[in-house]
Amino acid sequence: MLQASFPRWPEVETDVTPIDHLRWKLAAAPDPEKTHVVAEAEGHIVGCHLSLVREYLAGGAVTVRTDIDVAVAPEWRGRGVNGAQTKLSIETSPATFVLTTTDNPSLVRADHYRGHRPLRNRLISTSCDLTQAVHTSGTRVDSIASFDARTETMWTKAAEPYEFIAAPSAAWLNWRYCDLRGGNGFVLQAEQGCEVLGFVAARISRGKGYIAYLLALPERSNVVQALTASCLARFQEAGLREAVCALPGHHPYRGLLTEQGFSQNRRRIPLTTRPGYPGDPERPSLRKPNAAVHIMLGDTDLI
């Protein structure tokens, strides 16, 4: 059904079969609760509304639902199937906040009607020509096979300047970036003694290298630079010609990426949020163009 619904599914390139990718996505995710919805008719699955639930920090812990694969089989569209499965998903989800990245006009209309509003500090994609030289730096960066509690400690400190950022979870990171069923890539971490200073999680898909997630201790721009440079060098070694990274338009790493050769390619990724329940605070500061949000492609299902 997913493959009949999208021009290509999965969108990310993997070395595993699509069903193994789906099992990774749905069964292996360390979700506190699974709230996937499917629509059945005449003995077949004709639609699905798949979403992941994850804790974020937004002036306190917030349970956020991110819709991932929302689809209805072509012959069943326009009859309210998605309306019904979305309603059930909302009713059964434990989330108090919803984050979506869709540009499907029908879903955008329906989301707007349900109260979704854009984050004005939206994700903007930047790309880097990998045929140019990469400027490496002195900070040591190593490849890691899995995350541990030290990354969570770093994350807790790194999250302080942001008013909306995912909560630290080594289990979530290991599922997202260290399981080959999710896609090909690598993780690089900067350490000093036993302390983790930052990490970058990279994806390689359809001939491009993606910086899926990048996070470093506050005020450690040298660490961001070192992680980015090492990541670009690894992309070059893999024979890639272009690297892509999406960051909020207003973000402390944006200038650092420009220094490394990234330039804005103006692809704006829609990002809307809405409080999940009546009475949940609207968080108006999140709507400001310069809101301190840390969201990257790895937080979405886009890569």
Ligand SMILES: CC(C)(COP(=O)(O)OP(=O)(O)OC[C@H]1O[C@@H](n2cnc3c(N)ncnc32)[C@H](O)[C@@H]1OP(=O)(O)O)[C@@H](O)C(=O)NCCC(=O)NCCS
């Ligand atoms: C987007 C998608 C999930 C919508 O599914 P759907 O079941 O057709 O959705 P609905 O039927 O609930 O709503 C679709 C439209 O039909 C209308 N509709 C719903 N019930 C209706 C009915 N009984 N009679 C007439 N129209 C109806 C809705 O108002 C809506 O109108 P709009 O698009 O003008 O706003 C489906 O088109 C799809 O799978 N697209 C491809 C995959 C994709 O792009 N997914 C989104 C990205 S993750």
